Every structure is written in C-alpha cells, then in structure tokens.
Amino acid sequence: MRTLVSSLNEVAEELVKDKLLYYFVLLTCIVTYVVYGIYQDQVVYQYQFSDYLGRLSICLKALFFSWSFFFYFKMLIKKEERLFYSYYITLKGMLSPASKVVVFISRVMLLNICLANYTYLKQIIPDIHAFRFDELFYQWDLFLHGGVSPWVLTHELFSSPYWTMFFNFAYNLWFLLIWGSFLYFMWYCKNEYNRQSYLLSFFMTWFFIGGILAVAMSSAGPCFMHLLYPDKTMYLPLMERLSNQVDTFWLLQIYGGETSQLQEYLWQSYSSRSTDIGAGISAMPSMHVASSVLLALGAYQINKKVGILLWCFAIIIMIASVHLAWHYAVDGYVALVVTVVIWKVAQFVVGKVGVKSKTQEVAMDTV
Structure with missing residues (x-):
C-alpha cells in the first residue's frame, strides 16, 4: 500500500511539472471551440480527435521500430x-519507473489534442x-529578391534533378527528425528547463504558427496558385x-517520394472538401521551416x-520549400522570425514558473 501511495505521489509530481502544457492545450x-461556435454554419470539416489519435499511435510505433x-x-x-x-535491459530501463510511462502517455494525449486543434483550424x-x-506574397518575394522569383534562383543554383531528389528526401527526412525530437525531449532529456521550453515551444509553434x-x-502556396486562380x-x-524532372529522371520515378504526388493528393482533397487526415492546405507561414528552426534551437x-x-538542415528545408513549389520564400522568413520569438517567450515563461536552466543550477551550486 505504501509503495502504491509513493508511486501515485511520484506520478502527481511529474504531471505537475507539465502544468504549462496543460494550460496551453486548454487554451487551444x-x-x-470559439472559432467553431462562430463559424459552425460555414464549415464542412468535422473535428477529428479520434482519427488523429490513431495516426499518432502509428507514428509512435514507426519511431519505436x-x-x-x-x-x-x-x-x-x-x-x-x-x-x-541488452535490448530487454534497455527497454526495461526506459519503461521504469511507472511514473515515466504515465507522464509519457499524458504528453502524447496533450500533443494529440493540440495537433487536432491545429489541423482543424488549418482545414x-x-x-x-x-x-x-x-x-x-508573390509580390513580396519579388521585392525582397531583386525582382526575381526565389524559385528561379534556387533552380539556377541547384539545376540538376539530383538536387530536386535531395530536396525531396530532406522533406521526407523532416518527419523523422521532428517527431524524433519530440520523443527525445518528452522521454530522454534530463534537463527539465530544456525539456519544458522545447515542449511548450513545440505546442505553441504548431497551434499559433500553423493554426492562428x-x-x-491565408494563402495556398505556389503549387496551387494556378489552380485557384x-x-x-x-x-x-x-x-x-x-x-x-520527375518524368525524365529515373531515380525520382523509382524513389516515389516526390512532392507532386502529395500536392496532387492535397489538391484533390481540397477540391472535394474531403475530411481525410492532413487534407488542409496552407502556405504562410511554413510549418516545415518553423519546426525545423525549433529543432535547431532545441x-x-x-x-x-x-x-x-x-541549423544547416533548417536552411535546406527553407530552400527546398521554395524549390519544390510548396512555399513563397517569405513563408519561411516569417516562420523563422516567429519561431525564434516563440522560443524566447517559452524560455521566459518556463523560467518564470521556477524551472531553472542548467546555467542557473550551476550558479546556485557555486554560491
């Protein structure tokens, strides 16, 4: 009985550390809900919490394997x-104490709610x-780049289809890196200040940048402009x-990860007003760039x-987003600036609630 009470107290202490995440997800x-209440007669999409929970579980399984x-x-x-x-001992260490597993599950649920809210707003x-x-945004791109569209510059510098292949690969690698980083800060990171700063920034980035x-x-992006207008x-x-390049370059045909397939899927989903997972389209600001910048900061x-x-990877993603027609260059610039601001705000808020940075801890130890 005493062991059970001790375990419950330990779980409660760990959950309290995430109070900022709970407050923020409640805000989302x-x-x-307010947006839905105002526009419920105009929207056709249904809120998909359970669907995203299922998709998230698939992602977690993929990362585990x-x-x-x-x-x-x-x-x-x-x-x-x-x-x-060795595999068994490592897994056993990862899954103990029990409070760690409970906190992991709670954080996954918080992430799912936040992403469901972000996705609903996007759709x-x-x-x-x-x-x-x-x-x-097209005009802004011209103004900032000497009257030349940024994609013209990227395709002059990276004219080979091998570069297009590389940028496609980087866009796909982004998925593993971003969700791997979330798992790292959620599970492995021992510095509580860094952990809380990153997780809060992660939630804020997806909801504020990707949603609000x-x-x-509101903009669709270069790949959809001629279809909309x-x-x-x-x-x-x-x-x-x-x-x-896709039609003539055999490696891109074999690879199958080229973006034109996904762009076609997104356009068909948009045209049919599909409620499929990930069906929304949006360009400004770039979530690929924002999340990559946050990854570098963390x-x-x-x-x-x-x-x-x-940071080099974030620059590659910024170039790729223009090169592959996903984004205007200004989408990435705005995402970069806002993400840095979010990171600084999150660090400030986390510090204000009493979570000390490593530097502060060392300073206190030397007093």
Missing part, C-alpha cells in the same frame, strides 16, 4: 554478444478566411519544370555541434 481547445533498428546496428558495431538481453481556412494573399497565423495570413500563371513554369541547447548541423 477554448480558441478552437526505427529506434529498435538503430539499437540493433549499434549493438552489432559494438559486437555485443548478448544482443537480445477550415477556406471556409472562414478564403485564400487571398497568394499574389501579395495560417488563418490570418487560372489567370495567375506565374508558377506554371516551375510546376512544368518539376514535372519534367538541439543547440543540448549539443552545439548537433545544433549547428540542424
């Missing part, structure tokens, strides 16, 4: 004789604030160039060398 629910695969080869390199025993953009700023700002700055053909040469706090590498 209130905002989403990826980790197992990595662990297996790591043990082979180390020439570990008792491979399965109803055409209903509550129809795409209207695409041409404006996406509604306020048949007289706006500024990006048709880019789309034709990408299509030609990683730099843990390991400066890894952080620098991930």
Whole structure:
C-alpha cells in the first residue's frame, strides 16, 4: 500500500511539472471551440480527435521500430554478444519507473489534442478566411529578391534533378527528425528547463504558427496558385519544370517520394472538401521551416555541434520549400522570425514558473 501511495505521489509530481502544457492545450481547445461556435454554419470539416489519435499511435510505433533498428546496428558495431538481453535491459530501463510511462502517455494525449486543434483550424481556412494573399506574397518575394522569383534562383543554383531528389528526401527526412525530437525531449532529456521550453515551444509553434497565423495570413502556396486562380500563371513554369524532372529522371520515378504526388493528393482533397487526415492546405507561414528552426534551437541547447548541423538542415528545408513549389520564400522568413520569438517567450515563461536552466543550477551550486 505504501509503495502504491509513493508511486501515485511520484506520478502527481511529474504531471505537475507539465502544468504549462496543460494550460496551453486548454487554451487551444477554448480558441478552437470559439472559432467553431462562430463559424459552425460555414464549415464542412468535422473535428477529428479520434482519427488523429490513431495516426499518432502509428507514428509512435514507426519511431519505436526505427529506434529498435538503430539499437540493433549499434549493438552489432559494438559486437555485443548478448544482443537480445541488452535490448530487454534497455527497454526495461526506459519503461521504469511507472511514473515515466504515465507522464509519457499524458504528453502524447496533450500533443494529440493540440495537433487536432491545429489541423482543424488549418482545414477550415477556406471556409472562414478564403485564400487571398497568394499574389501579395508573390509580390513580396519579388521585392525582397531583386525582382526575381526565389524559385528561379534556387533552380539556377541547384539545376540538376539530383538536387530536386535531395530536396525531396530532406522533406521526407523532416518527419523523422521532428517527431524524433519530440520523443527525445518528452522521454530522454534530463534537463527539465530544456525539456519544458522545447515542449511548450513545440505546442505553441504548431497551434499559433500553423493554426492562428495560417488563418490570418491565408494563402495556398505556389503549387496551387494556378489552380485557384487560372489567370495567375506565374508558377506554371516551375510546376512544368518539376514535372519534367520527375518524368525524365529515373531515380525520382523509382524513389516515389516526390512532392507532386502529395500536392496532387492535397489538391484533390481540397477540391472535394474531403475530411481525410492532413487534407488542409496552407502556405504562410511554413510549418516545415518553423519546426525545423525549433529543432535547431532545441538541439543547440543540448549539443552545439548537433545544433549547428540542424541549423544547416533548417536552411535546406527553407530552400527546398521554395524549390519544390510548396512555399513563397517569405513563408519561411516569417516562420523563422516567429519561431525564434516563440522560443524566447517559452524560455521566459518556463523560467518564470521556477524551472531553472542548467546555467542557473550551476550558479546556485557555486554560491
């Protein structure tokens, strides 16, 4: 009985550490509910909490198998004789104490609610604030890049289809890195200040940038401009160039991860007003860039060398987003600035509630 009470107290203490996450997710629910209440007669999408929970569980399973695969080869390199025993001991250590598992499940649920709210706002953009700023962002791109569309510059610098293949691969690698980072900070990170700062920033980035700002700055993106506005053909040469590279480059055909397939899927989902998972389209600001910048900011706090590498990855994603016709360049610039602001705000708030940074802890220890 005493052990049970002790375990429950331990769980309660760990859950209290996440109070900022609970408050923020509650805020996302209130905002989403208010938006739904105002526009319920105009929207066609249904809220999909259960669907996203199922999709999230699939992602977690995929990441678990990826980790197992990595662990297996790591043990082979180390020439570990008792491979399965080491695997068992490592898993056992990861799943103890029990409070760690309970907190993990609660954080996964919080993430699912936040992402469901973000996705709902993204999907109803055409209903509550129809795409209207695409041409404006096109003009901004011209103004900032000497009268030349940024995609022209990227395709001059990276003209080979091998670069298009590389950028496609980077866009797919983004998924593993972003969700792997969330698992790291949710599960492995021992510095509570870094953990809470990253998780709060992660939630804020997806909801504020991917939801609120996406509604306020509604735009579809270069790959959809000519489909939404048949007289706006500024990006048709880019789309034709990408299509030609796919048709003529055998490696892109074999790879199957090229973006034109996903762009076609998203457009068909939009046209049919489908409620499929991930059906919404939105360009400004770029969530790929925002989440990649956040990944670099968080990683730099843990390991400066890894952080620098991930800053390079964020730059690659910013270039790729333009090169592959997903985004206007200004989508990435805005995402970069707002993400840094969110990161600083999250660090400030986490520090205000009493979670000390590593520097503060060292300073206190030396007093």
